[in-house]
Amino acid sequence: MKQDIYHKYEKHYVAVDCVIFGYENTELKVLVYPRGFEPSRGKWSLLGGFVNPDETLGDAARRILFNTTGLVNIFQQQVHAFSRPDRDPAGRVISVAYYALIRINQQDTELVREHGAQWWPVSNLPDLIFDHREMIDKALLRLQERAETELIGPELLGDVFTLTNLKKLYEAIFQRDIDAGNFRKKVLSLGALHNTGEKDKSESKKGAYLYQLIPDQGLKVGLVPTNP
Amino acid sequence: MKQDIYHKYEKHYVAVDCVIFGYENTELKVLVYPRGFEPSRGKWSLLGGFVNPDETLGDAARRILFNTTGLVNIFQQQVHAFSRPDRDPAGRVISVAYYALIRINQQDTELVREHGAQWWPVSNLPDLIFDHREMIDKALLRLQERAETELIGPELLGDVFTLTNLKKLYEAIFQRDIDAGNFRKKVLSLGALHNTGEKDKSESKKGAYLYQLIPDQGLKVGLVPTNP
DNA sequence: CCAAAAGTGTTGCTTGTACACCCATGT
């Protein structure tokens, strides 16, 4: 092995914490679990873990996501690196937050239960350890930015969904009411949704058309009204 | 000293790389320097350094900025953490990119020269080591996002500036022409600029009013036309 | 028939864009 030319510098523990978003019951939720080890054992915590030498931060986030939900091929995005030297009382750990979008009904409930993980609405979170609350806040901002420009849907809803489903999802993400008529017109005007012809009758007697996202439809803008 | 409960995990080198933006001659520029040590000695590189145990990533970025430009109290923002295990051929280094905005004429030229650092236009960058080009690209995107909502001016131009100065700065940041009349109206409508009454005659015979940013003027939107 | 969700249409207002035009002044 070649010599380490950086040896005179200090190394640091580097961790990844995942803000796992799910959508259920018209609410945007985050998966957290009671930490199983000291410090702060038993307090609510994001799902996280240390980074291995041979993996990227994204790899680590994927690994953690897989270990706790059993899911692969999940949309995830880096949020921010948190580095207060005293953020973890047990040692200097630099942690990079990621957020991920999953379909709650697709998770491995066995695995999730095994970890004791629970879904909490973003609007009503429990107390969390360290700076995890800050991580969630920043992650939500990132999610909102993305939802403004990219039409988030399949990641949280499934492959097909009604326009009302989508509207409620956006209301959950932005914590604000959206005018149904205007939302529908705007979303359809993007040309990124394909009407499958199928109807979903579970939410109404009339039934609502199920739509599918057409992949690779470029950037969209301004899905959410500024002042409703 | 208390025992290290995380000892079974690997530590990593953590560095910070600074994308230092400046504005000169209607061009947005980045400060880079020829790397003074192996690997890749002599190749162009961002200004960076390793993180110390007792400082945050932001602290490290500030330290590097001060050491190379002599400046303090500089606006800076985290961009992204880069973590490909092989990004640095000499070892596993996780590097967090920051961008900073400075006034080129305010730098300590002596210090800068000492480092051999040079300003390169973002539109015409030299080859850079590792993933530094990627860092600049991402940093520019972040800068553009910020410029859309926050009215960047003083950071790069100085405390007072004419509306034409500001327009040219925005053209440099977004690499696109902006209609002078519309830009001026929009910027003024934000109510965040204060006309000092003074005129700058260096750019025209008529002279242009010098404006000052009124601090804490909340968020602004849409400073740049979408399709001019 | 009616409640309730799905879906369409209309209207007024704000904003953006393009572009024409006047202003001030050093040379």
Place this chain on the structure above:
DNA sequence: ACATGGGTGTACAAGCAACACTTTTGG
């Protein structure tokens, strides 16, 4: 007097928010 940047005005189009209205159908 005129070229040059500074600064204002206007006219049209597009986008948006608000809200009234129609459609469908199970109970």
